[in-house]
Amino acid sequence: MLIFRSEEHIEKWCRDWRLPRGATLSVEQAWKLADAWYRDRLSPDWRRRNVDEAHELFRSLGLTSEFWKLA
Amino acid sequence: MPDDFKNRVRVRLYKMFLELGRCPSSAEVAAALQCPVPEVAVAFRDLAAAHMLVLQPGSGEILMANPLSAVPTAFVVETHADTGPRSWYGNCIWDALGVIAMLQRGGQVLTSCGCCGESMTVSVDKGKVEAKPPGIVHFAIPARHWWDDIVFN
Numbered sequence: 001m002l003i004f005r006s007e008e009h010i011e012k013w014c015r016d017w018r019l020p021r022g023a024t025l026s027v028e029q030a031w032k033l034a035d036a037w038y039r040d041r042l043s044p045d046w047r048r049r050n051v052d053e054a055h056e057l058f059r060s061l062g063l064t065s066e067f068w069k070l071a
Numbered sequence: 072m073p074d075d076f077k078n079r080v081r082v083r084l085y086k087m088f089l090e091l092g093r094c095p096s097s098a099e100v101a102a103a104l105q106c107p108v109p110e111v112a113v114a115f116r117d118l119a120a121a122h123m124l125v126l127q128p129g130s131g132e133i134l135m136a137n138p139l140s141a142v143p144t145a146f147v148v149e150t151h152a153d154t155g156p157r158s159w160y161g162n163c164i165w166d167a168l169g170v171i172a173m174l175q176r177g178g179q180v181l182t183s184c185g186c187c188g189e190s191m192t193v194s195v196d197k198g199k200v201e202a203k204p205p206g207i208v209h210f211a212i213p214a215r216h217w218w219d220d221i222v223f224n
Contacts, residue, residue: 001164001211002163002209003164003184003191003209004185004209010209017211019211022209022210022211022212022213023210025210027193027201027205027208028200031200033165034138034168034169034172037169038173039173039175041085041137042086048122067214069214069215071215
């Protein structure tokens, strides 16, 4: 997951790597995702989210497209 | 291997990573837990198999204790601590922001545009995030394929 200066730079990177365009997030959205995903990682009680839990987290952030489906 | 031991290894690994400012070796974790090195190595492998860590392919030592990277990357994270500034490496922009989230303190990610290399800084202060210059985050690989090649991802 990379950060780019503009949509044009994303499109050029995708062309250069011969990859289809993926999903884009604003920096604010990326921060909210990082915060939700990693906030509790140092807890001794942390455990890896199962697929349903991960989907619920994505859904809570509005990430509901097929791109965000883990299975 | 009991899950309780694997969790002790995981928790100690992260604690030492943060205290040392670098990733500890399996030998260092074993010494801290007063257990044989091979037991820690097996725990590393089990945790990696469960996608809770990523190991270096040759040595079997840690490559990623997400969101932290054990090796230098293009995502330097500087955090604000009472004891002064600290820095880490994140695995990607998501993980770099994740380091700040995990530590629950302000900080900034020093990185660059994935296309042209222009310097970029993403700052987080009191939960508010700002990129200079403004930027857009791109996820190239669909979620179901993230672990197909986690290093590229």
